[in-house]
Amino acid sequence: MRVETFMSNKVISVEMDDSVKVVKEIFDNTHFHHLLVTEDGKLQGIISDRDLLKVISPNLGTSAETPKDVVALNKKAHQIMTRHPVTITLGAEINIAADLLLEHKISCLPVVDIDNNAVGIVSWRDILRAVFSDTRLVGRM
Numbered sequence: 001m002r003v004e005t006f007m008s009n010k011v012i013s014v015e016m017d018d019s020v021k022v023v024k025e026i027f028d029n030t031h032f033h034h035l036l037v038t039e040d041g042k043l044q045g046i047i048s049d050r051d052l053l054k055v056i057s058p059n060l061g062t063s064a065e066t067p068k069d070v071v072a073l074n075k076k077a078h079q080i081m082t083r084h085p086v087t088i089t090l091g092a093e094i095n096i097a098a099d100l101l102l103e104h105k106i107s108c109l110p111v112v113d114i115d116n117n118a119v120g121i122v123s124w125r126d127i128l129r130a131v132f133s134d135t136r137l138v139g140r141m
Contacts, residue, residue: 001093001130002090002092002093003093003096003111003120004111006126006127007090007111007122008121008123008126011036011119012026013036013037014036014037014038014047016037016039016045017077017078019073019076020052020055020072020074020079020080021074022077023035023047023080024056024073027049032049033107033123034047034048034108034121035047037081038118042115042116043085043112043116044083045078045081045085047082048082051082052080055072055075055080056069057069085109085110086100086104086106086109087109087112087116088109088110088111089111089112089113090111090119094127097109097122098127101124101127107123107124108122108123108124109121109122
C-alpha cells in the first residue's frame with residue numbers, strides 16, 4: 001500500500017513569517033497536531049503542537065499573564081519550526097513510512113512531490129488505520 005492511499009491531504013500550512021499567534025489560533029481551532037511551514041509552496045519545516053507549547057506561556061489569557069507572555073506570540077513560525085523535516089514521497093510504501101517514523105522517533109511525515117511541494121501528511125495514526133483496515137498488510141510489517 002502506498003502513502004498516497006492513506007495520507008491526509010487536508011493539510012494546513014503556514015508561511016515562514018506567520019506569527020506564533022497565527023499558529024496558536026490554528027491549533028486552537030482545528031484538530032491538527034502538526035502544521036507544515038512553506039515558502040512559495042515548498043516545504044521548509046514543520047511545527048507540532050508540542051513545539052508551540054514550548055514557546056508560549058501557560059499564563060496566556062489568564063489573570064497571571066504578563067507582557068513577556070504576550071511577546072512570545074510575536075515570534076515567527078520559522079523561529080519555532082523544525083527545519084529540514086524527514087519527508088516521504090507519494091509513491092513510497094507504508095512500511096517505509098513506518099520505518100522512518102520509528103527510526104527518527106517522530107509522529108508524522110510531510111508528504112512531498114518531486115519538487116518538494118507539500119501535498120499531504122502521514123502520521124502514525126494514519127499508518128495504524130491503514131494497516132488495520134487492510135489485514136493483508138499485518139503479516140508483512
